[in-house]
Amino acid sequence: MNRRAFVLGAAMVLLCNFVAVTLRSFAEAAFLEAYGGGKLPWLLIANASGFAVATLSYDVISRRASSRVVDLGLLVMLLLTATASPALLSAGVPPVVLVVALAALSQVAGLALWNRVAASVGGRDARRMLPRAGAAVTLGGAIAGLGAGALVYRAGLTMLPYLGAATTAVVITLCVVQEKALAKGGAPGATAPAGTSEVLSSLQRRLLTGLIAVAVLEGIVATVIDLQFIAQLKNRYQGDNLAAAVALFYGGTNGVLFLLQILAVPRLLVTRSVPTTVGIHPLFALAWYAIFAAAPSFVLIAGTRTTDQVLRLATSRTSQEIELSPFPPGPRARWKVLLRGAIWPLGAAGAALVLLLVGPVAVAHPTRLAAVGMGVAIVWWIVGQITARRFQAALAAPLGIRAHQAEDLRQIDLETLERWAEAAGGDDLRIAAIARAAMERARVAASDLADHLRHDAAAVRTALFEQLARSPAPSLRGELRAAVEIEDDDRALAAGLKALALAGDDTLLERGRSRGALAREVADAVRSAEVTLRGGDVLAELERLCERDPHWAVALVRARRADFAETALAAVLTEAARLPARRAGALAVIAGVGPDATRTILAAALEAGDTDATAAIVGLDPEGASHLAPWLPDLSPLARAAIARALAGAPSGTELVGALLGGTDPEVAHAALRTALAIARGGATLPAGPIAAANTASLEALVLHLDARDAAADWSPCAKQELEIAIRRCVARMLWAAAVEAAAVEAAAAGRDPAALAAAARHLVGGREADRRRALDVVQEAQSGRSEILAVIERWLRPAEPTPGTAQVLAAVDTWLAQLCAGELADLEPSLLALRKPALFATIAGPALAALATRAEKRTVSGELFAAGSDGDSMFVVIEGTLEALRPGAPPRKISAGGVVGELAVLTRAKRAATVVAPEPTKVLEIDRETFAAVSQRAPELVAGLSATLAGWIAPERPDVLGT
């Protein structure tokens, strides 16, 4: 914000409105004296038309000449016309010409000067400060109204134009001074990022169309209300009483408007979404009008008109100001003038003309006219809402955020289901797995699947039996039995026997036995089914199933739990977890049904980033999720965070994610909220209680981190840096929580897309300054009603002025950071500072970086680091110095501090692609494959960073095309 330019601008528009009201008072008094009150409707039309013509002329001229010249020329013309007007009147110039000229010139000057005030503030400051500049305009009008009355009594009416001319001279001076202030201190409200096109995009054009329609409709409603008000006024008051009533009305209106502009409007604009703000004016006008229509009276139409006049400036003009904000500066200034000075007046003039043609009948039936006005107001409200949505789209588009209705996967038709089932049983195993995933994501009901159990294709029947085995439904047992009874394909029969066994049905075991003699997979299924249903050597069968079918292994333990001791089960699972072939099954059983004694096996696997453990979590069914949930509090934060991340791909994740959402550990909360967002976007319903708790916790965590920032004056650079990174992660978490709530609580059924908030979080945390400001506006639009979120983000974005203090406030929400800020991890600080330099590690969570610092090896290398063609399992990050990568036939590539080499070996186990040497002693950090895998499980940004490094290497001449 350019404060000096803003203050000068506010003074300028205050005085300009003083001039406008003073000159209009003079001109209208002259008009009434010449023509009488009967010609008032013509005055309205003439004024509106004159204003529109003057605005259009201003637009045409200002597109061909510099706005500085045009604006000053306009003000000089106003000064000259005002000065000459008494003489012109005496010379016989018709008063109507003077009225139109003075009103049009002063009003267009007001619009032009308003753009100069708007140029001095940008972004959120504009939302706060422009209503205050609007209050200055109101004040100028009020002073002029009151002052002119007094002046006329003391010095006569002809003093008014001279007063207006003198004040215009002051405005011209202020205009010149303010322009210098803008040149010196910048014009944030009229500056766009480099490269911004001045041509409106299609979204912006759609927005403009809506704004034009709104302005026209608003003008029509205003005219209808005006006409009824004037008619009622004239019926009620005559002579001096009429003048006093008019003065009182304008005084009261301006008083209310002034208070709103000072106190309420700035707060409204920084907390509520535009659809809310633009709805206020038409809805209030409609409400007042409805009351007036029910019982027409002067008081009620006065209330309607006051509401209309006050809200036009308090909310409609300010909304329009915001809705124009996505435009480039040039078109924004131009259309602001045109909408206010040409489009609105034309709508008003058109309505006045129609009412004049209708004649006295129009006001003879106030209820009918009110009904017409209400009808137009309803259309105005609807068009306003559509326009506000267009504004939101235009606001978010430059950030790449496009709202779209999420597909409701639960609404798939029978034909689609058939095709999916066919694909799920197809020979292409990958497509079959994808088809099954699609059915799981769509939560296809078992009863829908049962209809296809006699499908012609055996593969389809197999897939359906498998699906039914995953969600056994006792009510479908009869249909299942009938289908298995006639099954003639071995693979399908084995799957059918499994489905029957897991549904508790043993009636077809005999048939299976007879086929089992010929087919191994049927024999295996029969044996597993017998043990599942009738018992036997359960633990031996469990071992086999851990290798063959982890899902059935889980079901077996559930079915025969009473047949063995918990210690025996624990021993079998412990042993199976050691064997690679059975490990996945063992971990699945532990996660879904395992005894407490095996919990540590799962925890250790999760902490190590074991993919089998992740798969076990992904494969949990609702019963398994319920089994795991009580273990969560006893698991380490690392294991809980791993579970939270794994659940992003789990169909049954909602209960567990709900349980993880309420925790305070930042890593767990981060992962759980990200997963909750994924679940919410898939259309699943998350429990409202944990979401509310997560919202509260994430907001509190950010506030406490900001409190800590305010006390960080004496903290080490490392602590301050880690605090800032932690704060950014808190901001993201808070917005994710808000997004999950928006999706899950507010409008899940309506398919509201939470992606906008998630994307806004990304731009807020990592974007450019201009993008951050825009992202904050997107947050406001997407999360209207949560003003505390906006307030805390604004607090974060304001530069901190810390004082000395302690890190005690952080202890409750981030133990690691509290220790670091308290100086308890001083030994670690040099490593952390060094590791933060490469972009690869710039944003990952502090504890994950600390783990990396502890596990990775710091080395100083000289000469050859590794040779092309050699095996390797480490990557190297240059901390200080330079490495050179040498490839035959290519110039050496220098890798300086922050650069990475050897990452291909970590990702692909490939041989070294180049020889890398250190021409002089160079400090590097060696990260082996296991360390990278473990840390990247905790910090996905690490993988993203590495991918970005790789991306930079891929075909520099065609950097963005990847394929076969």
Added chain:
Amino acid sequence: MDLLERARALAACPLFADLAPAVVIRLAERARPATLEPGERKTTDDTVWIVVEGSLVIASRAAMSAVASISTTRKHGGTATAGHVLGLVRVIAPQTPALDAVAEKTSVVIGISVDDMRDVLEEDPVALTALSAALARRLLEGTS
């Protein structure tokens, strides 16, 4: 194209070969298909495009005027055919220049917004790792 058809199209891309089925489905949920007539243009400003059928000629924005024809576009870049992915690098490296792609015959593409793609990958470190490995393989194979 229903969800599974979109998922099939994604799965047909070698770059997405290592993604778990659940991840492919999540991407397919956010994907929007489009049929392009010859001469129709798409950009990778904020969308990743997967070519399902047909072919598109490609060029970097800096090398082309806004009204470039198919023939002038072809001079600046290669041709993207079924299985090619346009704009993926911008997902992980936003500073990568955007491309224009112009259909040289009737083509079917699937678009996924960059933000949606980022969301899915950030939600699932395993998916991100799989994609990184695929990128690394492309680098090693020397193709682009």
